[in-house]
Amino acid sequence: MISTKVLQEFQSIVGVENVDDSKAGRLVYSYDATPQFQSMPDAIVAPRTTKEVAELLKVCNAHQIPIVPRGSGTNLCAGTCPSEGGIVLLFKHMNRLLELDHENLTVTVQPGIITLDLINEVEKHGLFYPPDPSSMKISTIGGNVNENSGGLRGLKYGVTRDYVLGLEAVLANGDIIRTGGKLAKDVAGYDLTRLLVGSEGTLAIITEVTLKLIPMPESKKTLLALYEDMDAAAKTVSSIIADKIIPTTLEFLDQPTLKVVEDFVKIGLPTDVKAVLLIEQDGHPDIVARDIENITKICLAERAVSVQAAKSEEEAEALRTARRSALSALARLKPTTILEDATVPRSQIANMVKAINEIAIKHQLNICTFGHAGDGNLHPTVPTDARNSEEMERVELAFAEIFAHAIDLGGTITGEHGVGMMKAPYLEWKLGKEGIAAMKAIKSALDPLNILNPGKIFAKDSRKRVVISK
């Protein structure tokens, strides 16, 4: 509980109207997009400036009050669940685009700006911000930076990290630091910029972001390749890359996902095939035409039963929207939707898909799998019901086996969703005790009182590693 005196301190910093400790307000911010995690914060505080953030942090540090920074709460790792109470730091006021710099091809924004608003704004000027998480209509850049979000264009263009050039951030002690800048190159000391990207609000509170932009690609083509056999689809992915073609997008949806998505979007997706690949290439029209032709040949050589090009940008956009709506569509099936994020080297996609299906059968679960196949980043998803504790136990066992398999294939427990609370018990499987110890040392160095998003990334106990029978 936060004392009345401290609440008044918060009010004097951000104004009475920007501190909410009502039960309704606290309930709203007691959870995020992650099922099964809920915990009440003591108050919601919405700062208007970096200086206010710094003052709030000094008060929180003095009283050891936890701070959970939050954009729109679309993360899927319970990264913004206020598990230890304290304040939710809401960036609803700090949501402006501060500067679009045409000479340096950069944009500087406050963390609360909605991702899609930023993308639309820069595209008006012929510029391109590639990271496009499926939640981009709602998610904020601050959230994307804290989680190092990916998206559908990651294969060719990389993830959020690859576009963050500079940050302003407030440390736990209230110090304001600036990292990087509008600079193509900067090696002045440790790379705090990239250390903070993906640190899930546990090392500092990000208050300003300078992003790199690139020229807008001139054209784009979209293909849908259909398969009677999931293995053939997975092999197509490896063959395209091994042929040294890097498409913008190379997405995979299996039959169960296709059926659910088609039922949701009703755009005539094929539901009678075992899998589809959604493939896009962008750039100069001649290169796009050539790559699409070569990709089509590879798909057919790898036993695609049909390869169709989108006839218009509208049709292509409908396909992309359908893919982006996969989670929403799956979430309609059952009360609880558990979506995971195991990632493997892309050469192992076929093996991973096979393993997921075997694990589903073993645990008698309906696992729908879709995701960024070109990145080796799959989202196996189980529609379930949290009230069915017997089934939930099987879900948990299945995911533990999926994580263990991903790691055995040279992969990781999370490609783009972050660790948060959801994957914290499994982190040691990927990093070992030594890796965890190194990360904990960094956390303690920058936040000795553990006030910044406590309870995230580092679990109190690691799960026992499951043994995979091969």
Place this chain on the structure above:
Amino acid sequence: MISTKVLQEFQSIVGVENVDDSKAGRLVYSYDATPQFQSMPDAIVAPRTTKEVAELLKVCNAHQIPIVPRGSGTNLCAGTCPSEGGIVLLFKHMNRLLELDHENLTVTVQPGIITLDLINEVEKHGLFYPPDPSSMKISTIGGNVNENSGGLRGLKYGVTRDYVLGLEAVLANGDIIRTGGKLAKDVAGYDLTRLLVGSEGTLAIITEVTLKLIPMPESKKTLLALYEDMDAAAKTVSSIIADKIIPTTLEFLDQPTLKVVEDFVKIGLPTDVKAVLLIEQDGHPDIVARDIENITKICLAERAVSVQAAKSEEEAEALRTARRSALSALARLKPTTILEDATVPRSQIANMVKAINEIAIKHQLNICTFGHAGDGNLHPTVPTDARNSEEMERVELAFAEIFAHAIDLGGTITGEHGVGMMKAPYLEWKLGKEGIAAMKAIKSALDPLNILNPGKIFAKDSRKRVVISK
């Protein structure tokens, strides 16, 4: 001094033949490519495996013996000068290419591999490793990773950091950790991979590197644009980027540099103009042709007196080699060559070049400037004589003013050479006390006894910030 007992421990780990404490051996490794820095190590130790590195570190940690990891010592920041004695850890045995993975487009190497050997090997397979520091014929990948090296192709393709996917590293306590992997995406905890890139051997000893490769561009064209006016050359750089063309290479050489380089390479470089831009574009032939045509128009519109395309790949390679030899050529002029690395947002290149020339006149120095104009990364260079203490004082004053100007223009004190000992006194100008404190906290967390390359990055005292008269 290291005791005989400890030397014997080293010998029992790596073999007698891989420990050298002879005076001649120690003298050879008492300096690197940076002038004015020399300090004798106690011994040179050359491990053969990661396990040996881990055992050596445990011994060094127990006895608080400094360790300076070293590839070829081509760095220009005194980053591998053993300023506090201890051992130089030499990677001459750990220089193998371990695996070229065609399906995942990655290459895994030991740190001692020569950069150009790696580049040549992957190019045999139609793959491309873009970072090409001027020293690449001699430098090692381990050194490139520790310094986050840039190169001539950085404008379009980025720097070493952008290609490091995974690392194996040994911590100060001897723990072996693995970060990342052959993965397009990985957000399992803090980004230790990027934290270690550019950390100059102060946080861990890197023992294995997995690098991302990309498909080899199909074609390349090279232009030389000549200017009677440096400002016009600088403005051309901004105009090209603002026109949303991102060339592979956009290098700048001023007249004094041109004269020295031509005298060295004798390939008929123009020496009667004030500045040249070396511009390259690569990719699909049609796009290259179109971009080169547009770039030529922009150069002429910005008052280039001549724009010539290289007539053959041999001629283009001669131009690139000439540019890469700038430091070697300048080093022939006088006993001491002080080369700097100030970097600004690319829109500020014209202002920075102007400031450098004014500072040169003010301090009566001959400053030759060349560098990666497209990255805003300039290398103002003073041929001087360390024995002339009066002139050296003016050189130091001039560089302090150059750093201060770069920072005032939104830039940094080092774009690609690193901080080491050379720029440590200026680091606070860029980062502030708060930024330095955060970095020191990370250093202490991972290396509490300060055995990993001590005396680098963090200076005992910061220089007083010079006041720029405008």
